[in-house]
Structure formats: structure tokens, C-alpha cells
Amino acid sequence: MIGFRTEGAPATVSLGRQFAAIVRAGDVLVLSGDLGAGKTQLTKGLASGLDVPETVTSPTFNILLVHQGRLPLYHFDLYRLERSDELEDVDYWGTLEADGVCVVEWGDRFPDAMPIDYLAARIAITGDETREITLSSFGSRGADLLHEWLDASHTLPGVTVRMSDEENGASA
């Protein structure tokens, strides 16, 4: 796998904070993973790195929560949408291409709604405190984000950067 192994929620938060240092307006991160895997922790880190003052919570009820920081952070949770045409009702497309960074949870419900360029992170629970975060990139900007995030995260405490399939056996 290509991605990260984290030891503890603070490590996942720090990864999110590191991601904030490389994103720019129009970037999209699609998150998936079981309840409690750390999707919100990662987003909290991203928000903190973008200087968002308030506490980030899950947008499951609201569908979209907007946080004003150094860049706007648009946090979608598509879980409660039933049909893809409801994406227009929440201005999904306009928001994706707007002036901020988008985090999309439950994007796998609408595979046709994924943009051309984005980074996907799938968080798997591998132990009480350990998580495996698998990255997949789409489009050239997605590939840039993937490599920049990996490169920038080697020195983070509690984070192991994984860059090839060969290392997979030990922890799978």
C-alpha cells in the first residue's frame, strides 16, 4: 500500500495538519473508513492547519459544513443523500470548484460524482490505536498531492510512511 500507518489519534491529526501545508484552492480529499477510524481526526488536523478557529464536527446531519480559515474548508458528508441529483441541491459541483479545500466523506456512494483530480484516503482500523491510511490519487493534481503529502510526513511522530506494496505483509 501507499500511504501511512499512524499510532494514536494525535498522529492522525498531525497528518491532517501536514496536509494543510500543501493544499490550495480547488483541492479535494475524499475520505472513507469505518466509524471511529479517524476521518474526523484527519479533518480536524486539516482544519487546524488551515487556521480554522472552531471545533470541527461531522457534517452527517448538515451534509455540508463550511469553515473559514486561511482557505475555506468545505466538509461534505454525502451519507444522507439518496440520489445523485441531490448533489446539485447542496451546490456540490460549484463548491468543489470554488475558492477552498474540500473534504468529502461517503464519496463512494456517488462514484460518478468524483472530480477529475482528487486524492482518496481510506482509513482502516488495524488495532486499538493503530490505523492504516491508504492513498489513491486521481489526475495530475491528485498525484502531486499524494507525493507531497508522503514527502512531508516522514518526520511526524507516530507516523510511518509506506511507499510500496512490499511492506504490506507485516501489518496486513
Next chain:
Amino acid sequence: MSRLTLAFDTATEECAIALGMVEPGTVRVIAERDFDAPRASLSRLLPTVAELLAAADVVPGDLDAIVVGRGPGSFTGVRIGVSSAKGLAHALGVPLHGVSTLDAIARRFAHLDVLLGVVGDAMRGEVYPALFRCSNGGCERLAPDTVSKPLPAATAWAEAAQQPTILTGNGLGKHGDVFRERLGDTVTFASRELWTPTGRGLLQAHADDLSAGCAGDGDVGSVLPVYTRLSDAEETERDKAIAAAGGVSEKDAVPGSGVAGPDGGAS
């Protein structure tokens, strides 16, 4: 018969508002507010309308008609503009007329003698291309509203007998290089502040519709948004309906579900 008309458009990131006296072919603008309001048209449209009317010493009850830009543009922006206009016109009991957002943009070049290509941003890697001939203070539309990938749109214009000489529209921000590459150095890009509609342009497009007899009857219910693109769900429904009808592949075999296409709905 000159009518005191309020016009606005929120289909792009620009909020365009104007108040003017309109008769067929002629506009006298009384007040205008055009401002950049990305993702903020909902909160800024009506307060600005109220401020503009007050500044012009006009109360809503004085209005004779409402004109709204019905797209194509941002889905959400078009919905905000059209629903606000319907609410106002219905409450005031005045006629409502729609104009194309792209027509209003084209009016900004009416004083030139050029072939104008308007490239609206359709999001999702697509554009709304429309071709106009501008001359003698007017704009003649040469093709209906449609949605397209940038490359085929640019290629079609490059291969046409008459290529556009000026390009404008907020789709140039993301896709300008495709059009530049296809159309070469013969085409001039309008400066960025000319890419969006103005309130004045809306009133002028409406005045031209009046003189051409295509401004509609003013019925509030018959002015529909121009989306040009069916939602994925509607496409699925249409495909199902086409299959059920025996596989007739003609795109127009089944009308969109209540959504005005390029030629649908009232103007």
C-alpha cells in the same frame, strides 16, 4: 409604453442588478449594481435590490416588470436568481420575463462589430459555448444554449466558416488555453471584468426580446431555469424511458422532467 423594470442575474459569481425604463429595443438605465459575490448571491441579492430601489427613490410597488437571467450558469446561482424573481413578481403582481445569461454577457460587446464567442463555465470540465454577431449596438445569437466539453466546442468554432474574433465568459478561466490553442492568434480574449453579465446587459437583452416579440407573456410560472444539462438521475430516467419506448435513441424523444432545455420554457 415604457415600463419601470428591475433586472437581476446570479448565474455566475457576479451579482448583476439594474433598474431601468424599458421599451422595445430601448433602455434607459436608472441605477445599476454589479459586484463580485462568489457563493454569496443568496445573502446579497435582495438586500442590494432594496438598497438600489431606495437610492433611486422607488418602492417595489412602483415596478412594472421583473427580468431575470435564467442561466445557463451555476445551478445553485440560477436557482437563487429565478426563485427570487418569481417570489418578487408573484408578490407584486407584475410580469416576469427571462433572458439568457449568455445574451446579457454578449450585450457588453454590442457596440463592437465582431463575431463573439461566449464561453460560460459549466463546471465538471464543461462549458456553455454560444456564438453571437455583434454590430450596430445589437447582438444576434447564432446558436442555441448548449453544454459541451471545451475541446469539441473550440474545434467547432475553429472549423466554422466564421470564427469568433473575440472570446468572453467565465469558462475562459479554466479552459482558455484550449480555445487559444484551437483558434490561434486571430482571436482576442476579453479582459476578465467583461466575462460576466451586467444589470444593464440584462435590460438590453430584454428590450431586444421585446422588439423581436420573443419576451414571453410575462407569466410567472412559465419562466424556467436554463440548465442545458440534465442531472445524472434525469439522464438515467431518460435512458430508461428511451429503452421502454423501443430504443429510440433520438435525444429529444423524451422531454426533460420539468427542466427547460435550450429551447424549452418561456423566454
